[in-house]
Amino acid sequence: MKSEIIFTGTELILGQSLNTNAQYLQQALAALGIDLYFQVTVGDNLKRLVEAILQASARADLVIVGGGLGPTEDDVSREALAEALGLTLEENPEARLVTERFFKARGIEMPQNNLKQTLAPPGGMILDNPVGTAPGLALEHGSRLYILLPGPPGEFKTMVDGKVIPLLKKRLGPGVSVIKSRVLKLCGIGESRVDEILGPLLRGKNPTLAPTAMFSEVHLRITSKASSHEQADAMIDGMDRRVRELLGQHIYGKDGETLPEAVGNLLAEKKLTLAAAETCSGGYLSHLITSFPGGAEYFKFAAVSGYCGMERHLGLKIDPRKKPAEALARNIREMAETDIGIAITGEGGGLYPAGQGNITIATSFKDRTLSRDLALWGEGAELRQRAVQTCLVLLWRTLK
């Protein structure tokens, strides 16, 4: 099945909103093995939307339009579909139920302009919208299937999952091809080194292996196309094994897993407790590690303050010339009686990351306290992020 998807929305074409719906739907179509060749975005404009629908009809069997189902005059997707196909809109009782139910549940009388949302072309199948006023619509016309979906991301995604995917699965029948992906996540190694080590594996056609570099991490995406989920998974597993043979010691997780989660899980697994003294990182390290059950259980205490507050509440004298990060790491570990103490400090020892990227990270583990001076790029909030990310990489490598 060939598909084409169209998004309508002036906020999209002006770049005021990021089109996350497109990505969501594209992933869903890929997972179903449905080919998508063109994705088109237009403003809320009847003429251009009609043009886009006609064009899509000429090159695809499945045309999905996202957005333009609201109650206002600039919402024109129903009208555009009717005009493109030479049909007339009429009131649809099922659509009326969906829209009325929304207002009823909130004890509000339905405004007159929402009546527009109860229109549909003859033969149109109403797709119930459990979270909004705009029903979706599916229409078989000639050999083509047209689907209209509301634009607000919560509604769009709910309807892709609950209505569109089941509808398409039924239409595809069994035995279709599927595209699946897995992302392996690495830290503590650069992209060029990954490239060098993987070499020819990066040039495979199916499955493909594609690296993406970001600050202190490299993500490797394995994508396979096969005639069944099982086969696609087996191809991915095979590539996964080959990558792990070459780079296993750098892989901290896969897909939705994050580095803080990997650190939290290692803490839990090794039953090691952690405390932190955060100056310029302002509590961000604690927040990240305790966002996952494992880390939250083994993370015991953090003091968040500038040097001045640390001196008062941790009962130590900070001498900026004598490795204050090490003193803080040791002190917080002793005070909280944990296995590991961590400290992150920056220029001036304040809570807001000051200066040009000079950050010190200290770790205290049993009677061994070490620190590392980093020259990071960025300032303010960005510098904080890089400092904490670097700290997580160090923690992960140490725990590993």
Place this chain on the structure above:
Amino acid sequence: MKSEIIFTGTELILGQSLNTNAQYLQQALAALGIDLYFQVTVGDNLKRLVEAILQASARADLVIVGGGLGPTEDDVSREALAEALGLTLEENPEARLVTERFFKARGIEMPQNNLKQTLAPPGGMILDNPVGTAPGLALEHGSRLYILLPGPPGEFKTMVDGKVIPLLKKRLGPGVSVIKSRVLKLCGIGESRVDEILGPLLRGKNPTLAPTAMFSEVHLRITSKASSHEQADAMIDGMDRRVRELLGQHIYGKDGETLPEAVGNLLAEKKLTLAAAETCSGGYLSHLITSFPGGAEYFKFAAVSGYCGMERHLGLKIDPRKKPAEALARNIREMAETDIGIAITGEGGGLYPAGQGNITIATSFKDRTLSRDLALWGEGAELRQRAVQTCLVLLWRTLK
């Protein structure tokens, strides 16, 4: 000037990457007052990219292609442009300089496949890429301007700013129309109430006023189209004043400003100091408020821990039946000797947000300590976000 933009990338059409380049370029075109009617995305496929370029040529004066300038076989933007316009690619000495310089700076010999990046159609103007191997390209052909840009977001955005905007400004000359926007950010009021209060203002054509609701905030976007920046600004200012007359007490900031920043600025303005005891919020509140210079200066200390650690290090006995959040807020304020103490606690008093959304927020201000039990939606990291966001709204309203 009418424009059309095309993105090529299999990772885009499969939904593996979110197309942030599209938004970036769309915003730039809108700011220049250049109309954009269609944005098209295709995979890395020569035939379909040629089709998209031909189509764009039929309906726009300016055609911009993002992506497909890499050194590998599936990068086909140069080839597609040449084929669409009936031109032949030839080696371009300027392009060669750009690509060679990249490798020279890194002390690496240029691989053979990067030679592909030195090709251009005759008459093509090379756009220097200071941050990558792929030079961009501008080509005047007939009455149209074609621009090819590399796809990696860092390179794409650098070239939009440094090359494309200056080139287009020059081409547009003085006196063009501009589209400008401002977002007013509100908290402590729901979208339907905002709708009710603004009424007819929401139906204006120029400037337009559009609300977007998110958890505990409403954003109002004012957009104006005018023949000069000054005129566009004046129209926005006028609408801004009308909105402020009606909803001023709920507006905490505009555009890039965030609620934590607004809270930090109020702390600085009123010279009030703050300390926090964070259990289930894990340091996230401290992180957000100290991400801005003002807040970081007036935020003095936070203890991040479960009840057990709070008892040991804050020297207080927590009785879960006797409003532990209030005891924590009072205690942290006294201990840190600040004007305000805040505590956020959840079910069980642990660092990881447990259970079904029962969160307590307490504030201690001088001799007055109050707490508020919230029933929030979500769990885990999402519950934490909502708890902290609610705490920021309460803090902002209290400080205001």
